[in-house]
Amino acid sequence: MADAAQEFLDKQLSKNRFTAKQQQRLDASGGSAVVNASDGFVPEGNAYSKYGEINAAEKNAAAAAESAAPDGFYESGWRSEKDSGEIGWSDTWNEGGHFQQIKGDGPFNADYEERFNALGSTGSDVDDHGAGWKSLKDLPTMGSVDELKSLSSEWEKAGYDVRVQDIEGHDGVTEANIAVRKGSGKAAPKVVEERTPIEHSPEVKQATERVRAYEDNIMSGKTSEDIFGGYDTGLDLNSAEPPSAQATSTEQAPAKATKSFLDNKKQETKLAYNFKPKTDISYGAN
Secondary structure (H helix, E strand, O other), X not given: OHHHHHHHHHHHHHHOOOOHHHHHHHHHXXXXXXXXXXXXXXXXXXXXXXXXXXOHHHHHHHHHHHOOOOOOOOOOOOOOOOOOXXXXXXXXOOOOOOOEEEOOOOOOOHHHHHHHHOOEOOOOOOOOOOOXXXXXXXXXXXXXXXXXXXXXXXXXXXXXXXEEEOOOOHHHOOEEEEEEEEOOOOOOOOOOOEOOXXXXXXHHXXXXXXXXXXXXXXXXXXXXXXXXXXXXXXXXXXXXXXXXXXXOOOOHHHHHXXXXXXXXXXXXXXXXXXXXXXXXXXXXXX
């Protein structure tokens, strides 16, 4: 019975923890569980949508499959036999890299067709693998990174794949090269950010533990005991006897026992001596 009473009390207190408006805002943002969420909890409310999407990995996989280039289009092996090692493909410019190999973003821009057809090949590492590569421009190695980056972005957005080599004096070379070719004609998949689990800071973790300890002490009665000391009411919630028939404190219980003992002795004495009230008493003058 005691457990049932405590469960009922906990339930009632939980209902009154937030006002009606607070509860509505909480429900719209993932519910009350978000407030008490521990590390690893992934919030699902609309208020958290700016932090990413649920199951973003599935959406990213579907987008990649839809925009995938034909098999073998983005061949591997560029510069695999050089000191730099093989340079892989990327969707954007690799900051700080001496070499770049970037996929074209989306369909071809027709305005670049004539310019591309007018380009030729230099036979350098940047365009000697065939597969439609043409040299776009040669620039001094040192100090040309901004121009190379700008050209790369321009042609990439026009749907052309881009290669750049020997940026900023790699291995003592004096000339940087940039080449382009027609891309796959498909847009690179737009990466959807996935909503990450909550990760509390050390300060939040400490504050959470302190609040929980405070609430536990209130509900368990420890706080009251620390302030007022121990106090046994004598109330037994598991007893079938009505509360009014039970002792209400350790001080009242002995008093009741004493009174009951004296009452019993009075009754025994009356019965033993057969006391009877006197009935021949007269009042007034004789």
